[in-house]
Amino acid sequence: MQSKLHVRYSLKLFPNVTSLAQLSSRNVLKRIKQTQHSPLRAVLQGKTPETQRYVAGALDVEVPVTTIQTLSEPVQGAIFVGIFSVLVASSVALCTLTDLSWAHSPSAPYIFGLSFTAAGVAHFTLHDDFCSMMPTQGAWGFWNLPGSASFHVNWTGIAELAGGLGLLSSTIPAVSEALPWLQSASALGLCVLSVAVTPSNIFMATHNAPGPGPKDKVIPPLGHIFRGGMQIVLWTALWGLSRGS
Structure with missing residues (x-):
């Protein structure tokens, strides 16, 4: 496709x-x-x-068109770096200041496994929607990622499916005994993937890219702030899950 x-x-x-x-x-x-x-x-x-x-x-x-898009490219680039830095710093702080025991809930592999499996499927059933949130070449004055939007939506969808199914499979006793590393590896892979796709989420906020969801309205600033907060929790939880109990 x-x-x-x-x-x-x-x-x-x-x-x-x-x-x-x-x-x-x-x-x-x-x-x-x-x-x-x-x-x-x-x-x-x-x-x-x-x-x-x-x-x-x-x-x-x-x-x-957003206000950010009307700014000079150096300023847009600084805004991108600032947003990304806040997300990373907040996640590191949360990992450092908490014992991450909350990330080892027995239900965590099921919750994250089902969520990422569903998201992986959506990359193909809502393919065009996900393509629309891929940063365009030249975004923020520096973005230059080889490959088409479709290519990146496809491989990230496959990666989310693999990670989600890996977490779900790790809850099966026989699989867990045979592959004791599966849960940690799946959680770590999904954590890295979540960080890697963050530019798409930032692009939605700075460029009003539609992405999946209602097409008759744009996400308000508070909505993007909430999504950013949830992303911090997601990164932290996946990192904690990857570290084992």
Whole structure:
């Protein structure tokens, strides 16, 4: 399955401008060439587009441009680094300040196993939705990841399935005895994977990327803050589970 992701920007022109010929050289329409994975950015008289359209396979969603997207690329990059750093630092602090015994609940392998297995399946049943949350080339001024959005959605889906099924299998006594390392390895793999896909979650927050979920509204800032908090708990729990009881 091959899904091409594009982000198109629409621009409302000023009513008193009848043609580009009337504009001075300083106000000429500037364009950055659009490629398969990078957006078209149009800037007219210092104004940025008001809406953007995410197109991935059958998915076609128009959402507002965020304030962060109107900032300079160095500032956008700093915001990305700041968000990622806060998530990592908070997770490290939580791992350090707690004994992680709460991560070893007998129900933990079932909860995480079922959750990641379902998420892995969703990567294929909602393939275009997941493609839409992949950072586009040039996002934040530095993002340049080889491979298509579809490719990355596919391999992360397979990895989530493998990790989720690994956790579920580790709850079977015979499997646990034969492969005593399975639960720890599965939890560690899912922890690393969760960190690796974090840029997609940040992209949803900074660029209003739709992703899975209702397409008639964007996630509000408080929603992204809540998701960030849950991500910290997830990383910590998976790390604790990987360390054994």
